[in-house]
Amino acid sequence: MLTERQLEVLLSVVYEFIESGEHVGSRTLSKRYLTGRSAATIRNEMADLEEMGYLMQPHTSAGRVPTTRAYRLFVDTVLQRRRAKEQGNRELLDNLKAHRNGVEGALTFASDLLTQLSHYVGVAAVTQLKQARLAKIDFIRVDTSNVLLLVILEGGIVHHKLVGMPYDLSQDTLQDMARRVNTLAGHEWGEVRVMLQNYIMGELGRYAESCRKALDDLDKLMAGEHTTLFTGSLANLFNIPDFQDIGRFRALFSILEQEGGLVDLLRKCDTTDGIGVMIGEENDLPEMENCAVVLSSSSSEGQKTTLGVIGPKRMNYEKVISVLDKVLQELIDSPGENEGD
Amino acid sequence: MLTERQLEVLLSVVYEFIESGEHVGSRTLSKRYLTGRSAATIRNEMADLEEMGYLMQPHTSAGRVPTTRAYRLFVDTVLQRRRAKEQGNRELLDNLKAHRNGVEGALTFASDLLTQLSHYVGVAAVTQLKQARLAKIDFIRVDTSNVLLLVILEGGIVHHKLVGMPYDLSQDTLQDMARRVNTLAGHEWGEVRVMLQNYIMGELGRYAESCRKALDDLDKLMAGEHTTLFTGSLANLFNIPDFQDIGRFRALFSILEQEGGLVDLLRKCDTTDGIGVMIGEENDLPEMENCAVVLSSSSSEGQKTTLGVIGPKRMNYEKVISVLDKVLQELIDSPGENEGD
DNA sequence: TTTAGCACTCGTTATGCGTGAGTGCTAATA
DNA sequence: TATTAGCACTCACGCATAACGAGTGCTAAA
8 A cells, every 4th residue: 555655745746747747757746745855765755656556657767657547546535535515416407407498508508618617628418318208299290291200308308300201291180199199298218119109000001101210210319328419619629738749639539529439438437426537548448548537427307417528637637526516516506597608 | 814834834733732732843843744845944934923923932942832823723724624524422422312301411411421522621501591481380388387489491491499488388379379470481581570579569468578588599590691500520631731730720620610610701602602612811711821612502492501611722622623513413403301212 | 764976868959961852044955 | 036954052851969958776875
């Protein structure tokens, strides 16, 4: 185990490295953090810490740099101190839908806010769980050959899809259909789906083909754990020295740009409610070995809401965690009708 | 005016520079393009062309590089000559129809397609003009305090917005409202709007406040020339040598990332239907002095569809223009909006 | 156990030099 | 007169070398 002083040295290295971005040497520590001890003493401690896997040297005559293991320890220590302040995010969802204009508006707002405050990249996502409940379904005749299929879930998520129909259906017919289906409001999507399938096979005979296709699309959206994701501006990445190298930037970018990659990433971290941190190789993506992801999520009503910040491994974890807390709070507290621009 | 040979030299420089990305010297031209003439002769012509503002030297002992003026001439010449190219890409283009599914689906697909085919960045946008006509409006009760406002325009654009209501309205009441408003289907938004305003003031009395707010939001979307924009992946930019420099990349990125900037850009080029090209400084954005934008747009039914490709000034204009032609043609050819397959 | 001192390592920056691609100019040539 | 060959000159680029400095490990003294 680590001695008290080793811990002190280690955390100082991490802290200083997060500040400066450059390998930190024994002299710096001796002058700035552990004024009582000489550089030589600290050198010895650092050599030990390196052996234990907490530190590494980029090259022979350089100072030390924290390993993922060191970050992990650092974060856990920080989180430990913070844990008192942490609290449930239960109310998050209610406020999301109530006070901002639809789920999408709220999440766009949140991701922008996180981005601005953290100076990294904020993300916000909502995942429909299998338990998502239907609030309302509707079919709206657009013209002779097109019907708009509308699905609203409890929690405020809205899906719509234009479906081509081989025959013209009157609005009355459609309304009748909708009325029947809506008797299932409040039930989970799985049940609704089965009912719809039967209905289509049984009573809609000749329309079955086009309906089935629409239903399949809908299934793709809903049956799986479909996630809607909002990513803040990536502009901040340009200011981070870690990504000045175009190669690294590119790697990270390719992940962030394609929604799928990011959703996978979030899913990996999604273990528990509350705040979680994944550092470097801890997420399996090799492109993200220099990155860290801080997430905070909470679920209820068949959907799970996740807020997060993505930045360099050398991230200001304290700040990010507190920002995350704040935005969460902001979302919960915000009194009425403000729609984030 | 340019002599025949000067033109030949100039276009060769442009062509070669587009290929190689490096300043082109007299010897190269003599060997590869104008085998009849010696390097010295070509050098003289190039000196003249430089004086005329068509070419420039990055530094004293370097070959020549085209100026914006040269690209302009090149593009105009190319636009004149092109017409008879017919090849490839069939399979991909055929997919367009299959993937179409509402305006958004089609444009997402189109921008991706343009990105893939051009190897630059494809964009696709639809702008609602003032003449946009209402196809259908609907109010759908979600729960006691929320109504989903649904607006469908001729042309297939769908807007929806969740509106908080201070009082519970029954679906029947809402349906009645919708029925009245829908008598205006087929009319321009301007008229519909006035009618809605009156209706709200006259018959909806106590709900006026919340309705007005929703209506205002809707106006923001529709009364102005609102543009919905889809941008393809930016990943290709990493392969372009012109943007290897992180500074330039950043500048371009900042424009591409924020939707507003891009919309402004499109608007600038939106002069006429047909294909238009803006090269370097021709668009006023200093960030885009090394870029070119090729646009092709067509309007009908109260909406204007724009497809475009954004890439380096040193762009393969021939290819991009032909790609753009094809994709656009495909989009216009089937104006029936999703013909069910 | 701690610290001062010293030799050593290695990345970074500056400097200098050779090379090659490309030019402009001039004089010879068709 | 228009074209071309020849030549001196320029300048970016790559490479080697050297100086510098931040940092280390090790040893011996306090």
